[in-house]
Amino acid sequence: MRCPGPVCWALLLALGLCRAHRARPRHVLLILADDGGFESGAYNNSAIATPHLDALARRSLVFRNAFTSVSSCSPSRASLLTGLPQHQNGMYGLHQGVHHFSSFEGVRSLPLLLSRASVRTGIIGKKHVGPEAVFPFDFAHTEETDSVLQVGRNITRIRLLVREFLRTGDSRPFFLYVAFHDPHRCGHSQPQYGAFCEKFGNGESGMGRIPDWTPQVYDPQDVQVPYFVPDTPAARADLAAQYTTIGRMDQGIGLVLQELRAAGVLNDTLVIFTSDNGIPFPSGRTNLYWPGAAEPLLVSSPEHPSRWGQVSEAYVSLLDLTPTVLDWFSIPYPRYAIFGSKTVRLTGRSLLPALDAEPAWSTVFGSQSHHEATMFYPMRSVQRGALRLVHNLHFRMPFPIDQDLYVSPTFQDLLNRTAAGRPTRWYKDLHGYYYRERWELYDLRRDPRETQNLAADPRYAPALELLRAQLAKWQWETQDPWVCGPVLAPLPGRAWPASGTGTASSTGTPGGRSLMLASFPPLPGGV
Ligand SMILES: [Ca+2]
Numbered sequence: 334m335r336c337p338g339p340v341c342w343a344l345l346l347a348l349g350l351c352r353a354h355r356a357r358p359r360h361v362l363l364i365l366a367d368d369g370g371f372e373s374g375a376y377n378n379s380a381i382a383t384p385h386l387d388a389l390a391r392r393s394l395v396f397r398n399a400f401t402s403v404s405s406c407s408p409s410r411a412s413l414l415t416g417l418p419q420h421q422n423g424m425y426g427l428h429q430g431v432h433h434f435s436s437f438e439g440v441r442s443l444p445l446l447l448s449r450a451s452v453r454t455g456i457i458g459k460k461h462v463g464p465e466a467v468f469p470f471d472f473a474h475t476e477e478t479d480s481v482l483q484v485g486r487n488i489t490r491i492r493l494l495v496r497e498f499l500r501t502g503d504s505r506p507f508f509l510y511v512a513f514h515d516p517h518r519c520g521h522s523q524p525q526y527g528a529f530c531e532k533f534g535n536g537e538s539g540m541g542r543i544p545d546w547t548p549q550v551y552d553p554q555d556v557q558v559p560y561f562v563p564d565t566p567a568a569r570a571d572l573a574a575q576y577t578t579i580g581r582m583d584q585g586i587g588l589v590l591q592e593l594r595a596a597g598v599l600n601d602t603l604v605i606f607t608s609d610n611g612i613p614f615p616s617g618r619t620n621l622y623w624p625g626a627a628e629p630l631l632v633s634s635p636e637h638p639s640r641w642g643q644v645s646e647a648y649v650s651l652l653d654l655t656p657t658v659l660d661w662f663s664i665p666y667p668r669y670a671i672f673g674s675k676t677v678r679l680t681g682r683s684l685l686p687a688l689d690a691e692p693a694w695s696t697v698f699g700s701q702s703h704h705e706a707t708m709f710y711p712m713r714s715v716q717r718g719a720l721r722l723v724h725n726l727h728f729r730m731p732f733p734i735d736q737d738l739y740v741s742p743t744f745q746d747l748l749n750r751t752a753a754g755r756p757t758r759w760y761k762d763l764h765g766y767y768y769r770e771r772w773e774l775y776d777l778r779r780d781p782r783e784t785q786n787l788a789a790d791p792r793y794a795p796a797l798e799l800l801r802a803q804l805a806k807w808q809w810e811t812q813d814p815w816v817c818g819p820v821l822a823p824l825p826g827r828a829w830p831a832s833g834t835g836t837a838s839s840t841g842t843p844g845g846r847s848l849m850l851a852s853f854p855p856l857p858g859g860v
Contacts, residue, residue, distance in 0.1 A: 339858045358506035360602040360657050361858045362593060364586055366511070367406070367459055367485070367517040368618055369608035370559075371629055372579050380557045381576045382549055384394075385587035389606060392633045394640045394688055398648045399630035400697045400716065401610055404618050405704045407434060409609040409651065410512070411462045416441045416655030416679045418700040421671065428461050434703065439671045442467050443655045444508070455498045458485040458512035470510070472498050482523070485514025486533055486578075487544040488585030495589050499596040499669075506662065507842045511589055516578035521737035525597040528742060531577035545588055560782050561616040561624045563759040567746035568614070575612070586733050603661050604633040607651060613738050615747065615759070615766065621699045621714040621723050621782050625630045632657075637688035645687055647694040648716060652681035660685050672812050677707025680811060698807045699723075702815070708733040711815055715804040719778040722788075722800040726818055728771040774800070775823065 339618075373383040375390035401409050403419045411424030415436065419425055436442070444454045448469060455472035459481055462468050474484045474494050483490050491511065498509060520528035525531075526540065534543030546607060553569035562568050586606070593599040606663065611617035611625035618625055647719045659666060660683035671677055686692060687814035699714035710733055711726040738744050760782055772788040774797055780787075787793045808816040 358504065359661060360506050360598055361508045361661060362589070362602050362604045363508070363510045363654070363658075364589065364604070364606045365410075365512040366460075366582060366606075366629075367512070367514050367580075367610035368610060369516055369579065369582070369629065370612040370617070370624075371627075372557075372576060372612075373583070373629065375631065376629055377548050379793050381579060382552070383579065383583040385590070386606065386631070389586065389590065389604065389633055390509050390631050391642045392638075393604070393606075393631035393642075394633075394637075395642075395644045396630035396632070396645050396649055397646055398697075399607065399628050399650070400626045400648070400699065401628050401651045402606075402626075402697070402699050403701045404620055404625035404699075405612040405701060406459075406609055407461045408701070410460075411436050411468075413609070413651045413654050414444065414468060415440055416652055416666075416681050417677070418652065418698070418811055418813075419702060420808075420815060421677075421811045424462060428728070429461055430706075432706035433463070434706075436467045436556075437671055438464065438467065439466050439669070441659060441667055441669060441677075442469050446659065446664060446667070447508050447662065452662055452664075453501075453503055453507040455507065455509045456512065457491055457494045457498070457510070458816065459514045460512065461548060472501075472694075475512075480586050481514050482530070482533060485512065486530060486581065486589055487543050488581060489543050489586055490798050492545060492588040492592060492744075495592040496596075496677060499592060499598065508658065508662075512598040513585060515581045515582035515585070518737045518741060519738050519859050520742075527574055529574040531574040531581075543581070545579050547585055549577055551576045559612075559614070559624065560760060562614045563743065563747055563757055565743075565746055565750075565758050568743040571614075571741060571743045574819040600635045602635065603655065603658075603705055604631075604761075605657075606631040606633075607654075609651075610796045612774070614743055615738070618738070619701070619704045619708065619710075619733075619735055620824045621701055623721065623777065623781075626699055626716075626755075627713070632684055632688065632701055634685070634688050635851055637685075640688055645686055645691060648697050648718070649687070649694060650681055650697040652679075652698075653684050654681070655679065656681050657684040660681075675812060678810070680807060694804065698804065700808075700811075700813065704733070704735050706735055707822075708735060711818070713804055713808060713813070713815070715800050715807070717800060717803065718774055720796055720800060721773075721775045721783065722797070722804065723773040723778060724801075724804065725769045725771055725773065726815060728769055732755075733768060772797070772801075779828075797837065 341741050372378050372381050374387040402412050406430040408419035408424045411422050412418055415422045422440050425436040447454050455469045456470040457474050519530040531540045535548045536542040551573040553573045556569055556572040558564045593652050607630045608628045615621050616624045617792035622838050656679050696717045702711045703709050714723045751763050770786055773786050774788040775783040
């Protein structure tokens with residue numbers, strides 16, 4: 334081949350560099366916290382020391398409006414690993430025990446698709462999803478093979494497992510999923526280690542010792558109490574224990590990243606850090622309010638340094654992570670069906686474009702049905718910018734409280750204070766927490782704590798109508814069985830509550846079909 338001039342040589346050189354670049358496999362490291370929130374320097378909490386998360390944030394795009402679609406462990410993990418909401422992938426509630434929920438056998442999960450595309454997959458830590466045929470990993474050290482404390486909280490063990498995964502000499506690209514069990518509560522299951530297992534491995538008598546961990550102990554007076562947590566001595570002590578556990582995870586993250594660096598692959602790896610659901614406090618986990626659904630999300634790409642350290646305001650979902658990882662590996666999503674003949678379509682999107690320029694993404698959806706087998710409280714939600722709409726489908730039932738929150742010092746103190754008529758120092762009362770309106774609409778610009786339900790406010794009637802239509806459209810697109818769920822009639826001699834009264838209305842579906850929502854309440858303002 335003749336090359337007539339310097340331009341040609343430059344093109345050939347560029348082509349060669351591109352080929353050389355492609356010859357290096359790209360990898361993904363997904364790090365998941367268990368019930369983690371915004372307790373980090375990366376999210377401006379100055380009361381806790383998280384140097385490793387903060388360092389990662391300086392090499393990441395930091396998302397400020399990231400949300401899980403479901404605020405419960407297994408449903409969130411299954412949604413994250415499939416790109417499908419819980420009502421579509423089948424993981425309606427927690428996976429463990431005899432009542433275990435599982436995803437549908439026909440679901441094509443991220444690890445399955447990656448494996449079929451010759452990407453090596455590994456999981457270290459808490460899996461909590463199944464069946465195995467839907468969520469297969471080539472390398473797996475989880476609660477199914479080991480003690481969850483050892484693979485999810487012992488950061489020395491985690492470091493060594495990461496090293497083992499990287500040392501196989503396999504030249505294929507990899508997807509490594511490190512799912513910490515920190516900072517989950519454990520006062521209900523292993524109370525000897527403290528409310529958050531903050532003593533596990535701290536070197537004290539009977540606690541064992543994790544060699545790589547230098548425990549950080551916090552004074553309850555020094556913690557930052559989130560607005561949705563009662564500011565009481567009991568809750569402050571709970572938060573101080575949570576901080577110590579987050580510190581263990583933070584040091585573990587530093588070790589994991591160091592293993593990738595030492596193996597020479599960190600600069601070829603997309604690193605994602607997030608959490609599966611809100612922190613285990615009232616209004617947090619198992620709720621679709623902001624404290625239950627908002628998640629930290631750091632996305633660090635060695636190929637996109639221009640936005641490192643920047644904050645994105647884009648509204649994104651953990652449902653976006655499956656399309657993001659597929660995009661990173663240039664793997665198309667397959668054409669297949671779970672129910673009948675309707676093709677499954679991901680409603681999330683790849684986050685990679687956001688690493689180049691700030692996108693105008695404004696809408697995310699939520700869907701929750703169960704937590705524990707006994708905790709059935711179906712909710713659907715949509716957040717569009719600062720407006721959040723929650724549909725409590727079975728709003729006449731009391732909201733169920735999960736076991737480990739119920740026995741926690743914070744909630745026990747809240748119950749006791751309420752029973753004794755003492756000040757709760759909480760922003761809600763328990764009656765309102767247990768008994769909710771059917772529709773809850775909040776404007777977080779004016780009411781960031783979601784305390785004023787605007788569903789009956791005529792000024793918000795057009796917004797309510799729009800959000801309801803968007804939510805119904807998404808439910809139909811994702812084949813939500815609850816879209817036609819049973820609806821209660823008004824009790825004899827009793828009117829519907831203000832936001833739960835109704836006449837017929839209709840909304841369009843993607844296929845142009847009109848849905849008669851005869852059970853929907855009349856919209857405020859006479860719509
Ligand atoms: Ca969790």
